[in-house]
Amino acid sequence: MLPNACAFFDLYGSMLAIYEDVGRHVALDKLLGWHAKSGKPRGFILASSRASYEMxxxxVACGVEMLVHDFCRNGFSSNNGRKHNLTLIGFC
Known part of the structure; x- marks a missing residue:
């Protein structure tokens, strides 16, 4: 198992896809590629890493409305998410 994973869940909580990689950005890129190819289903992303400003x-650019991650968000990420109506859920 690779150290970083990103999964996509539908609005009912069913996992539709999961991608892993050494880099957290690459894991997210793989998942967002799947999301685009799958017709952009509604749901949320669960990431096993902190959510950087770039993530x-x-x-936001891919039209996902919620990002859940496992480290507390920083100010830049939080402000950017709020500006674009992205729900950010972070926990320690």
Missing amino acids: VQKT
């Missing part, structure tokens, strides 16, 4: 930007 928030990518998520």
